[in-house]
Amino acid sequence: MPRDLCPFCPGSGKVPDDYDTFLYPNDFTAFSQNNPPFENNPGLFATTGSRGTCDVVLYHPDHNLLPSAMTAEHWSKVVDTWRGRTEQLFANPDIAYVHIFENAGEAIGVTMPHPHGQIYALPMVPPLVERELESARAPLEVSVLQVVGG
Numbered sequence: 339m340p341r342d343l344c345p346f347c348p349g350s351g352k353v354p355d356d357y358d359t360f361l362y363p364n365d366f367t368a369f370s371q372n373n374p375p376f377e378n379n380p381g382l383f384a385t386t387g388s389r390g391t392c393d394v395v396l397y398h399p400d401h402n403l404l405p406s407a408m409t410a411e412h413w414s415k416v417v418d419t420w421r422g423r424t425e426q427l428f429a430n431p432d433i434a435y436v437h438i439f440e441n442a443g444e445a446i447g448v449t450m451p452h453p454h455g456q457i458y459a460l461p462m463v464p465p466l467v468e469r470e471l472e473s474a475r476a477p478l479e480v481s482v483l484q485v486v487g488g
């Protein structure tokens with residue numbers, strides 16, 4: 339990405355010229371509601387539809403503002419954006435899981451330094467998350483016994 343061109347900055351033509359936070363579908367989406375439905379086929383070489391949604395959430399119009407430097411008031415606007423989109427996604431019976439995550443830093447391969455994150459929505463709960471939920475629902479005594487017993 340050229341240093342003097344950021345599509346997330348106001349005035350780029352890609353986003354509104356004036357915004358606090360802004361949500362839009364990811365241009366390079368990993369999931370789409372147009373893909374075939376997910377099928378629970380555990381075969382070694384099984385494939386299934388990459389159905390779901392990918393959104394980009396722009397946290398702030400200031401290209402160089404680190405999320406850690408944003409005010410609590412502005413973070414409240416970001417959280418409102420997350421909450422509104424999550425409610426909208428869960429209104430769709432095809433969505434079973436919503437994952438909101440931060441994109442910051444070259445170390446994780448972020449190509450856009452503009453402060454932003456993403457929201458992925460999937461038609462299934464990922465297996466690791468499902469196991470964590472099952473563990474969290476289990477009585478504490480059972481969890482301790484399972485750790486001690488191996």
Ligand SMILES: [Zn+2]
Pocket residue numbers: 344345346347400401452
């Ligand atoms: Zn920018």
